[in-house]
Amino acid sequence: MIDAPEPKTRSLVDEYCLQLGILLERRTTQLALIASKEQAQRAAALAEEAMRQAQEADRAKTQFLANMTHELRTPLNAIIGFSEIIQAAARQADTAEHASYIRDAGVHLLGILNGVLDLARIEAGRLPLDEQAVSVEELSRRLSARCGAAPPRSGSRPPALATWAAWYGSTRHVWRRR
Numbered sequence: 817m818i819d820a821p822e823p824k825t826r827s828l829v830d831e832y833c834l835q836l837g838i839l840l841e842r843r844t845t846q847l848a849l850i851a852s853k854e855q856a857q858r859a860a861a862l863a864e865e866a867m868r869q870a871q872e873a874d875r876a877k878t879q880f881l882a883n884m885t886h887e888l889r890t891p892l893n894a895i896i897g898f899s900e901i902i903q904a905a906a907r908q909a910d911t912a913e914h915a916s917y918i919r920d921a922g923v924h925l926l927g928i929l930n931g932v933l934d935l936a937r938i939e940a941g942r943l944p945l946d947e948q949a950v951s952v953e954e955l956s957r958r959l960s961a962r963c964g965a966a967p968p969r970s971g972s973r974p975p976a977l978a979t980w981a982a983w984y985g986s987t988r989h990v991w992r993r994r
Contacts, residue, residue: 874939881936885929892929896922 896919903915937943
């Protein structure tokens with residue numbers, strides 16, 4: 817028959833097991849932290865690679881826009897130039913009018929292409945922006961002309977606010993009495 821250990825011996829064994837459990841728990845926690853750190857480092861490396869690829873794609877898009885815009889501007893300038901020649905040399909009014917339509921459409925398209933090129937330059941950091949004071953009255957007149965809206969005549973009351981909001985997409989306008 818086996819004799820039961822003495823209470824003092826049992827408490828030393830229990831203490832030893834408790835300390836072993838604490839050490840094992842610490843080591844498990846350390847291993848979990850190391851695994852989490854390695855996982856975070858892998859995720860950071862993947863994120864950096866994705867960021868690098870996105871920046872490279874953005875540069876390629878900007879370069880494509882700049883190249884394409886230049887490629888389109890050259891023939892468009894030729895179309896505009898020849899339409900002006902046709903308009904000037906036209907003997908019939910309708911031919912001159914048709915040449916005028918071609919020219920106006922070409923000039924409009926050229927303006928759009930120039931805007932795209934400017935946007936590509938801004939994105940590439942190659943177009944410095946120049947802040948300038950702007951005449952709100954002149955800007956309003958140009959916007960009305962571009963949108964096909966008739967500007968208010970001198971001395972007339974401004975059109976209804978809803979009309980201006982529809983024309984300009986905003987209810988904030990400055991009116992100056994003459």
